[in-house]
Amino acid sequence: MLIKKTDDIASSEITPERDYLNRRNFIRGGLLAGTAAATTLLYRRLAVPAGSSRPVTGSSSTGPTSNLTTDQGESSTSFEDITNYNNFYEFSTSKEGVAARARNFVTRPWTVEVTGLVKRPRVFDLEELLRLGVEERLYRFRCVEAWSMVIPWLGIPLARLIDQVEPLGNASFVAFQTLFDPQRMPNQRTSVLDWPYVEGLRLDEARHPLTLLSTGLYGQPLLPQNGAPIRLVVPWKYGFKSIKSIVRIELTDRQPKTTWGDYAPDEYGFYSNVNPDVAHPRWSQARERRIGEWVMRDTLPFNGYAEQVASLYQGMDLRRYY
Amino acid sequence: MFTRQRPDPSLFPRLLFFVNAALPALLLGWDSFNGRLGTNPQEYLIRTTGMLTLILMTATLTISPLVKITRSPALLPMMKVRRMAGLFTFFYAALHALSYSWFDKELDVRLIVADLLRRPFIFLGMFAFILLVPLAITSTKRMVRRLGGRRWNLLHRLVYLSAIAASVHYYLLVRADKLLPLAFATTLFLLLLWRGRDWSRRIGQP
Numbered sequence: 001m002l003i004k005k006t007d008d009i010a011s012s013e014i015t016p017e018r019d020y021l022n023r024r025n026f027i028r029g030g031l032l033a034g035t036a037a038a039t040t041l042l043y044r045r046l047a048v049p050a051g052s053s054r055p056v057t058g059s060s061s062t063g064p065t066s067n068l069t070t071d072q073g074e075s076s077t078s079f080e081d082i083t084n085y086n087n088f089y090e091f092s093t094s095k096e097g098v099a100a101r102a103r104n105f106v107t108r109p110w111t112v113e114v115t116g117l118v119k120r121p122r123v124f125d126l127e128e129l130l131r132l133g134v135e136e137r138l139y140r141f142r143c144v145e146a147w148s149m150v151i152p153w154l155g156i157p158l159a160r161l162i163d164q165v166e167p168l169g170n171a172s173f174v175a176f177q178t179l180f181d182p183q184r185m186p187n188q189r190t191s192v193l194d195w196p197y198v199e200g201l202r203l204d205e206a207r208h209p210l211t212l213l214s215t216g217l218y219g220q221p222l223l224p225q226n227g228a229p230i231r232l233v234v235p236w237k238y239g240f241k242s243i244k245s246i247v248r249i250e251l252t253d254r255q256p257k258t259t260w261g262d263y264a265p266d267e268y269g270f271y272s273n274v275n276p277d278v279a280h281p282r283w284s285q286a287r288e289r290r291i292g293e294w295v296m297r298d299t300l301p302f303n304g305y306a307e308q309v310a311s312l313y314q315g316m317d318l319r320r321y322y
Numbered sequence: 323m324f325t326r327q328r329p330d331p332s333l334f335p336r337l338l339f340f341v342n343a344a345l346p347a348l349l350l351g352w353d354s355f356n357g358r359l360g361t362n363p364q365e366y367l368i369r370t371t372g373m374l375t376l377i378l379m380t381a382t383l384t385i386s387p388l389v390k391i392t393r394s395p396a397l398l399p400m401m402k403v404r405r406m407a408g409l410f411t412f413f414y415a416a417l418h419a420l421s422y423s424w425f426d427k428e429l430d431v432r433l434i435v436a437d438l439l440r441r442p443f444i445f446l447g448m449f450a451f452i453l454l455v456p457l458a459i460t461s462t463k464r465m466v467r468r469l470g471g472r473r474w475n476l477l478h479r480l481v482y483l484s485a486i487a488a489s490v491h492y493y494l495l496v497r498a499d500k501l502l503p504l505a506f507a508t509t510l511f512l513l514l515l516w517r518g519r520d521w522s523r524r525i526g527q528p
């Protein structure tokens with residue numbers, strides 16, 4: 001108490017100390033607010049959930065809808081989810097980041113060269129391909145990362161295109177190639193994968209009626225993040241088989257090289273048929289997370305298309321040819 | 323009223339650290355509450371908490387080398403932040419392990435054990451987490467006294483083993499583009515290298 005009294009009197013001496021304390025408190029307050037703001041900003045920049053980077057366009061929740069249901073009564077995953085959660089390493093290795101980085105990808109003019117062991121090799125303009133007849137198909141789509149969607153594709157049965165070029169008798173495989181253009185696909189400047197992305201099918205798989213060259217979804221042309229302007233869709237195989245933004249198709253007599261198969265042969269086989277009994281070293285494939293559902297569901301052999309496609313693999317050991 | 327007794331100089335650094343380490347959890351909680359976790363909320367939660375664990379862990383391990391290398395008296399109070407930093411690391415690791423066990427495995431112990439035995443990256447993650455448990459338990463002042471400084475220090479070197487396991491865990495789970503996992507592993511390696519030198523020097527002292 002005595003000290004306090006002395007302090008009160010000697011106000012000329014306490015003022016500088018108060019100033020000092022005030023200044024220190026001011027700096028501390030600034031530090032606290034400043035770092036908190038920086039942390040928040042950094043967090044918001046780095047931990048971006050899918051869809052939050054899309055441009056605000058009027059009403060965001062009323063995307064296109066589809067009335068189709070699959071053979072198992074499933075309805076489509078939302079347009080927003082399909083177009084904001086994509087594996088497309090040519091643009092970004094983050095599924096949430098692809099849509100924004102692919103937004104300005106120019107897809108016209110676009111041609112697809114169809115060549116190799118065929119009687120009539122040809123370069124098709126996209127418009128010519130569209131004239132082959134576009135159909136709508138609602139397919140389950142199963143990613144090797146153990147998530148899945150249901151997607152209303154628009155597309156041309158690949159068999160129709162293959163018929164146009166008349167395969168030779170010794171053609172037994174089909175090789176596909178994505179565009180290579182680091183100017184337009186910025187992540188091709190990195191060596192994350194061995195560009196250009198390539199994939200392949202056996203000819204009978206390619207000609208199967210379920211196999212589609214897709215040009216759109218939800219009744220609209222494909223957006224860049226989904227593989228515009230034209231991509232493969234093989235619904236009974238893991239998603240990475242369904243190569244995007246195709247510029248070249250070649251019929252061959254040898255099993256083609258595939259990008260992921262080259263990257264990690266023991267993880268990504270040539271066939272990569274959806275198979276709950278063959279685990280990937282990183283993901284058990286027994287179950288999958290259907291986008292929009294909370295609890296995981298069981299994965300079906302051939303992604304539920306066994307009835308249509310199992311005969312393609314009769315007599316093959318699917319553990320060996322995974 | 324103002325007294326002349328000097329306040330604890332580590333009070334403000336601790337407050338600063340607390341606010342910044344708690345903010346991500348608050349933001350994540352806020353986003354969860356508002357259903358703003360994107361297309362695959364379960365994956366988003368697992369990943370975000372995993373990344374936060376690794377960041378907190380690296381920050382925790384950086385404190386004492388930073389203070390000792392700079393020899394800055396201004397930074398000295400940071401040493402008292404380490405306990406809180408370690409506990410935050412544990413907190414995020416627990417959230418991460420819980421997210422995985424709940425969202426990927428529905429808290430089914432058999433599924434978790436099967437996954438542990440089958441997948442090295444899961445095993446290493448769990449290993450890293452389990453190592454943190456005794457460190458969190460012995461983080462109180464009373465436990466330091468009970469164990470004695472020397473033994474306590476030895477025990478808490480386990481954090482380096484945990485960090486090595488966590489880095490490999492991260493490296494293994496990334497499909498391609500291993501740049502970030504390598505960056506974390508390198509940072510950790512350098513911290514460990516510095517630590518090793520520090521330990522051997524201290525052993526050499528009388």
Ligand code: HEM
Binds near residue numbers: 450
């Ligand atoms: C101290 C311990 C741990 C650290 C530092 C850690 C760190 C990480 C990091 C950095 C990621 C990647 C996040 C990203 O891709 O952005 C991750 C993912 C993951 N962690 Fe951990 N982790 C730890 C413990 C665990 C434990 C105990 C488990 C489960 C048993 C676990 C399971 C997973 C899984 C399943 C993923 C993959 C998520 C995905 O790719 O979808 N982790 N962790």
